[in-house]
Amino acid sequence: MKSIQDLEAIRQKTLSEINLRNDRAGTRVVVGMGTCGISAGARPVMMEFVEEVNRRNLKDVMVTQTGCIGVCRLEPMVEVYMPGQEKVTYVLMTPEKVAKIVTDHIINGKVVTEYTIGAAE
């Protein structure tokens, strides 16, 4: 059973970890969560990003949300920002597509072209 007291242990663990910076620092995964994105299934996509990033222990990748990105018919949409690179927009996202984006793009730096807005348009 989880209790509030567990948080003290998490705090100690976090504070004792040495903050190793690397070239992924500042990477952001932004999930479009307007009414359109949410009804198209953005929440499971976001949760899968959180899971995958945690599974691979990518401490410096931030997963966050934004409002309507503007092309509602291609929702759920996800924007990936990496330092020194152009923003990449992935469209018609599903939780199944998440692992490939994390491994190929975020870890290995190779954009998954077939999932991008460029491929859909």
Place this chain on the structure above:
Amino acid sequence: MREISLHILDLAQNSLTAKASVLTIGIDIDHAKDTLTVTLSDDGCGMSPEFLKNVVSPFTTTRTTRKVGLGIPMFKANAELTGGSFDIKSEVNVGTAMKAIFVLSSIDRPPLGDLTGTMISLVISNPSFHFHLDYCVDGNAFDFDTEEISAALGGDVPLDNPDVVQWMKGYLNEGFESLHGGA
């Protein structure tokens, strides 16, 4: 929206846009009365009486990119479809409160859905915002408060820390299960 928890995720954005400092989400399931009541109340900038009067119209929105805003109208429609009701009150500089009552046994009532997912999505996207959830089933309550969690973390570990997120997920799931498990 397929789930009531997706409505909550959507409507919470209104409170964040309204620059609220705390959002209280209430879910009260009452089998005797056959109701599922959802309340959202914030201390944001509120709405003028004129705006409030039209806020349930799909053609009312504060955004400037287009003229439709479907969050509140769809929530209202889903509640009323079950034979329930919807009410919204707001005052400028005080805040906004809305309440939707769903008839629990109605075949048209959407499932509550993944409330843990909704709460986690909200917290990691807004780690310094104060969310409070009151979840109640037939008088038995479970509550989740991000300020309490921040305080327990001593204020120096953010709530979007992966270990904290995993803990919150477990805490929420166990909390909901404890009220539904029949134990």
